Amino acid sequence: MVWWRDVLRRGSANKAKATLATASEGGFEFLFEGRPVCAQTGQSVGAALLASGIRTLRIDEAGNKKGLLCGIGYCFECRCVIDGEPDRRACMVEARPGMSVRRQEGLS
Amino acid sequence: MPRSVLIVGAGPAGMSAAIEAQARSARVIVVDEAARPGGQIYRQTYRPSTGGGAIADSGELARKERLIGAFERLCDKIDYRPSTAAFALFGSGELHVANGARTEVLHADSVVLTSGVREIAIPFPGWTTPGVMYAGGVQALLKAQSVLAGRRIVVAGAGPLPIVVAAQLLRAGGEVASLATLNSLAATARELHALWKGRDIVLEGLRYLATVIRAGVPRLSGFVPVRVQGREQVESVLLARVDRDGSIIPNTEREIACDVVAVNYGFASNSELALMAGVAMRHDQPSGGWVPVVDEFGRTSVPGIFVAGDAAGLRGALVAEAEGRIAGAAAAEREEIKSAQFRVGLSQDLAQRERLVAFQSAVQSMLRVPTGLWRLATDDTVVCRCENVTASALRDAFAAGHLTPNTIKRVTRAGMGWCGGRTCLHAVAALAELHGAPDAGLMTPRPLARPVTLAALASLDASSR
Amino acid sequence: MSSQITDVLIVGAGAFGLSCAWHMARRGTGARLLVLDEGEFASGATGRNGAGFRMQWGLELNIRLCQESIRFFETAAETLDYPRGIELKQDGYLVLAHSDKAFERLQEAVRTQRGFGVPSEMLDADECCRMVPVLGRNRLLGGSFCAKDGSASPFLWLDALLRAARREGVDVRYGTRVEAVEKNGSGFRAHTRDGIIEAGKVLLCTDWAVPDLLAPLGIEMPVVPLPKEILVTAPTRQAVKPILISLEHRIAVNQVGRGSVVFTVSRAREGRSTETTPDFLSFAAPKIVDLVPGLAHLPVLRSWGASQASLPICSRYSAKPI
Numbered sequence: 048m049v050w051w052r053d054v055l056r057r058g059s060a061n062k063a064k065a066t067l068a069t070a071s072e073g074g075f076e077f078l079f080e081g082r083p084v085c086a087q088t089g090q091s092v093g094a095a096l097l098a099s100g101i102r103t104l105r106i107d108e109a110g111n112k113k114g115l116l117c118g119i120g121y122c123f124e125c126r127c128v129i130d131g132e133p134d135r136r137a138c139m140v141e142a143r144p145g146m147s148v149r150r151q152e153g154l155s
Numbered sequence: 156m157p158r159s160v161l162i163v164g165a166g167p168a169g170m171s172a173a174i175e176a177q178a179r180s181a182r183v184i185v186v187d188e189a190a191r192p193g194g195q196i197y198r199q200t201y202r203p204s205t206g207g208g209a210i211a212d213s214g215e216l217a218r219k220e221r222l223i224g225a226f227e228r229l230c231d232k233i234d235y236r237p238s239t240a241a242f243a244l245f246g247s248g249e250l251h252v253a254n255g256a257r258t259e260v261l262h263a264d265s266v267v268l269t270s271g272v273r274e275i276a277i278p279f280p281g282w283t284t285p286g287v288m289y290a291g292g293v294q295a296l297l298k299a300q301s302v303l304a305g306r307r308i309v310v311a312g313a314g315p316l317p318i319v320v321a322a323q324l325l326r327a328g329g330e331v332a333s334l335a336t337l338n339s340l341a342a343t344a345r346e347l348h349a350l351w352k353g354r355d356i357v358l359e360g361l362r363y364l365a366t367v368i369r370a371g372v373p374r375l376s377g378f379v380p381v382r383v384q385g386r387e388q389v390e391s392v393l394l395a396r397v398d399r400d401g402s403i404i405p406n407t408e409r410e411i412a413c414d415v416v417a418v419n420y421g422f423a424s425n426s427e428l429a430l431m432a433g434v435a436m437r438h439d440q441p442s443g444g445w446v447p448v449v450d451e452f453g454r455t456s457v458p459g460i461f462v463a464g465d466a467a468g469l470r471g472a473l474v475a476e477a478e479g480r481i482a483g484a485a486a487a488e489r490e491e492i493k494s495a496q497f498r499v500g501l502s503q504d505l506a507q508r509e510r511l512v513a514f515q516s517a518v519q520s521m522l523r524v525p526t527g528l529w530r531l532a533t534d535d536t537v538v539c540r541c542e543n544v545t546a547s548a549l550r551d552a553f554a555a556g557h558l559t560p561n562t563i564k565r566v567t568r569a570g571m572g573w574c575g576g577r578t579c580l581h582a583v584a585a586l587a588e589l590h591g592a593p594d595a596g597l598m599t600p601r602p603l604a605r606p607v608t609l610a611a612l613a614s615l616d617a618s619s620r
Numbered sequence: 621m622s623s624q625i626t627d628v629l630i631v632g633a634g635a636f637g638l639s640c641a642w643h644m645a646r647r648g649t650g651a652r653l654l655v656l657d658e659g660e661f662a663s664g665a666t667g668r669n670g671a672g673f674r675m676q677w678g679l680e681l682n683i684r685l686c687q688e689s690i691r692f693f694e695t696a697a698e699t700l701d702y703p704r705g706i707e708l709k710q711d712g713y714l715v716l717a718h719s720d721k722a723f724e725r726l727q728e729a730v731r732t733q734r735g736f737g738v739p740s741e742m743l744d745a746d747e748c749c750r751m752v753p754v755l756g757r758n759r760l761l762g763g764s765f766c767a768k769d770g771s772a773s774p775f776l777w778l779d780a781l782l783r784a785a786r787r788e789g790v791d792v793r794y795g796t797r798v799e800a801v802e803k804n805g806s807g808f809r810a811h812t813r814d815g816i817i818e819a820g821k822v823l824l825c826t827d828w829a830v831p832d833l834l835a836p837l838g839i840e841m842p843v844v845p846l847p848k849e850i851l852v853t854a855p856t857r858q859a860v861k862p863i864l865i866s867l868e869h870r871i872a873v874n875q876v877g878r879g880s881v882v883f884t885v886s887r888a889r890e891g892r893s894t895e896t897t898p899d900f901l902s903f904a905a906p907k908i909v910d911l912v913p914g915l916a917h918l919p920v921l922r923s924w925g926a927s928q929a930s931l932p933i934c935s936r937y938s939a940k941p942i
Contacts, residue, residue: 087301089201094300102285102388108855108879109543112387114285115304116540116578118292119195120188121273121425123573123606124540134606134854134919141190154857154879245898260902542878555783562661565775568878573854573921602896606854606919612905613916 077146086142093118093125093137096148104137105151127151157182160486161250161263163241163428166194167472168464169269170226171479172486173233176267181487183233184261186252188240188605192226193219194271195291196472198299210297210323212359215472222476243602244268244428248459251615253607258615265486267453267461268429269479272422272443272469277524278538278546278582279531281383281392282418290320290419303329305415309392311380312419313337314521315360320417322363325370332413334367335378335394337420338521356473356514380416381408381531392416401527421522423581424466430600432457438595441519442468444581445597451505452492453482461486469522470508470515477504477511529585538586539579541572549583553590560584560598570598573606622815626654626791629810629819631798631833633657634666635774637825638781638792642700645788653790654817656810658797658826662778665827668894668926670850670872670884672863674713674769675738678729683736693772701787702780707877710770711861714748716755716763716911718868725867726764733766740766754859754914759868771863771874798826801833828929845927847889849900851908853918855879860912869907873915881918883908889925896923 074087079096086095093115096104104127105113116124120139129135129148133155137148160176162169165187177183185192193199197219211219229235236254243251250261274289276282286305290312293304307330310321321334367374375394381403382393396407424443430436435448435456446468453461463482464475481504485492498505532538534547544567557563560570560580569583570576576583576598584596628644630637633655641655657664673693675686697705717723726742733740744762749755751765786792800811801822810817824830828845855878864873870886885904889897900923909916 087201090300090302094296094302097296097304098302107543111283111537111543112285113283113540114388115288115292115296117274117289118295119198121574122540122578124578126573154855243896243898243901247898249898251901258901260898555779557661559660561663565662565667566779571922575921602901602923603920606921608917608919609853609905609908610916612901612920613909615902615905 075142075144077142077144077148079148080150084148090142091138092127092129092135092140092142092146092148095142096137103150106153108153126155128155158265158487158489159184159263160265160267160483161248161261162186162267162269162483163250164194164269164271164425164464164466165189165192165226165235165237166269166271166464166475167197167222168271168466168475168479168482169194169267170222171476172267172269172463172483173235174225174229175480175483176487177229177233179484179487181265184236184263185233186236186239186241186250186261188238190238192235192237193223195295197223198295199223200299200301210326212362214355214359218472218476240605240607241428242605242607244432244460244604246433246457248432250428251602253605253611256608256611256614258607258611260615265459265461265489267463267482267486268426268447268466269462269464269475269482270425270428270466271475272424272465273577274419275421275423275444275581276418276578277379277420277528277531278536278579279379279381279383280533280536281385281389282380283537283540284383284385284389285387286385286389286414287383287416287418290317290417293415293417294320294323297323297327297329303327304417305389305413306330307332307413308415308417309333309335309380309394309411309413310417311335311378311392311394313421313524314419314518316419317417318360318367319363320419321372322366325366325372331367331370331372333373333375333394333411335375335380337377337379337397339376342521356471375409378407378409379528379531380418383416384410389414389416397525397527399525401525402530403527420524420528422465422469423577424468426462426466427575427600427604429455429460429462429466430597431602431604432460434460434462436597438597439468440524440581440595441522444595451481452485453478454485469519470512471518474508474511474515477507480504481508524585526585526589529582529589532582532586538582539567539569539572539576541574541578542568542570544569544579546586549586550590553587553592558587558590558592559596560587561596563587564598575604623818624654624815625652625818627651627820628653628823629798629808629817629821630655630823630825631801631810632664632825632827633661633782633792633794634664634825634827635778635781636827637823638778638785640823640825641790641792642781642785642788645785645790654819655785655790655792656796656798656812656817657792657794660794661782662775665926665928666774666778668850668924669774669928670874670882671774671876672713672769672771672872672874674766674863676713676715676729676733676740676764676766676769678725678732680732680736683733683738687736687738690768690770693770696772696777697780700780700784702776702783704776706776706780707773708770709772709877710768712765712767712863713769714743714751714763714765714862714864716748716864716866716868717761718759718866720761722867723761726762730764738766739768740764751862752860752864752912754912755864756910756913758910765862769863771876773877798833800836803837828927830929843929845929846886847925847927848884848886849889849896849904849923849925850885851883851901851904851920851923853881853883853915854921856881856918859915864912866911869911871904871907871911873908873912880921881915894925894927896925900925
């Protein structure tokens, strides 16, 4: 049937068009634990850190490592210290040049 | 005097409601926690040049662009407040919102809640290891942030979303180490009659599936993740086959090396504000758990409060858009709903919703969680992540007779943390049911639906509308 | 309709009811004890309170009752065989005065308390602020402090009592409301939706609802509900060591074991609701920020309403108590 061919054709063509941010692409830098991390304008802190392979954003009171879970702001797992302010959700805060992000450890 | 309509959530339902209400001369206010409209399915990318683009299907993209375009053209005629979190709703229709360090009280003749759904997972050993994420969260990172969550991703869960996410990851050049789905394609095929009614979406779904098949991703049908290995972060995941009841079939375990496990077992309605305002609810796990009871026009048991879209029952973006228009019209017209002309004016949307609901019930049937899966959690498995409440602490509470979310919460603290129970309460209730609770319990809803500082609350500014 | 017979019927499974039941059972008389509660575990006043205990009262009755209670609290987890513990904290209560009148009231109360051996003392504003750095100095004159006062988790305390009472053979049932109690010969008959209880004695432990059950028996009990609303914050590192009460703000501040800070706000209100009133947050937050500005950055997670009974009536009083 014609529509099957259409389905299969569209499926493979889509692959070519996608482009993704990689850690090395342009933009700016912010600091995570004092070390520079690349980000693009409009990207969230959590996304930029993940693109650089950084997964642990917080260590809770029991010593458990925490990172992104829901990615969109309702689970509150990704809380970290941004420019000195604790409990900021990394997935909701837009990265900015020169921002200082630190892992949150224990109670804030 | 034009009627005022306050809409919470700027996804497809909210945007449609705003457009429709404004067209009917209402004064419209839209609050949304995100910085840009679109909700989850139409989440916008910060990189317009890529358009988040070819990752999503062209049909979906066209709908997204049309609707967001129409909403954005409206912005100088309505009061649109992005980055604004609604944290309390009272039966009178008074809504409390926070934006940064400021809070405000908003009043309107009608309040339309279009807050959508959130993802749910099933706790299993190692699910709290960094690198385990909800599949929709991985998708949001891809669509909106153009970021691949990991180098080698295992996608798992129930329903169509894991298939969609796996395909989108592949289109973006990611590596999907395995796709483990609870449901088989055969189960889906059984619903063909219902599926045919939603044929546009079926085609999209089949295109996503074709991507996955062509890429040669190992597909494990009837398999679920049962253990994540890795101390600092995910290093591998154990997948095992489960039977119809969700019990693990011995000797079927496969270990797959990966750095991200993207999991989704369905959704829960973001109905906290409705609950808080005293709206009557019903429980249906695959529809979204505790869901507000609404009539065909989105009216709830509380006069002046409407709910539309997935928050009123998971039915997808197309139904959300139609239903948003219906509720937006009803919220703007109020008494005029009773007239015959009102229904005639909405006949297209009512028919669209009717046509698609049958399809969506097929999707929902794939999201029914077999009870055995709740036994995946071992004694040490943390169920309430915010308060570190393990399965064994919960079982101890059950044994002492604490079987409702309220009583379990009081003795274990499950549900008392930062997320207000969004991540764990459905699991706590399901585990309690396994241990004898008569039905799915509901925690008494309380302000606040989002954390707000004392300083921000002290600046609360009552502005009557 | 079913019928049941018991020696003692206790109405209300809160701290009063379960504590009475446990103590009675421990006496070993063999009496049949039945506790009925209309709600579920900790759904009443016990589960809604600010969790503190103190000897700093103005009236002899309260001072002495609480002295005895605190002795019990200090070893409760062991006595009730509750290995988990009840989150007992004894870092004192600091009662603050923001006016001359309040300061004098506290001085008088301390004099009374010391007369009964309570180790309370007056502190000036500087000493208060050194003890609690997050305190605001605005109008603060000083306070009274007793190091032995403290708090425990009301939920764990009640769970300990429930388990201990059941172990002693007390029958505790939830979801059963006692609608009425009437005299029946030398005993009583209690009516519930599911049946009738014949009881030799009845103990009413339903807090401010006691007068409703006594009125049909011809007993007038002038107990009124004292409404309050509560806010709790996210857990934070230790910020407030003693529990605070501000007489002027009518607020109590208790940082509990988990690290969350519980603010209990007394507020005149209609009815007996346990819901948060719409203007509560805007009413309470500015007062809290004035009292403890050092805590203004804390995020609030939850709020609820409560009513507790006014003072237990055992004799008549003329002075306004603490």
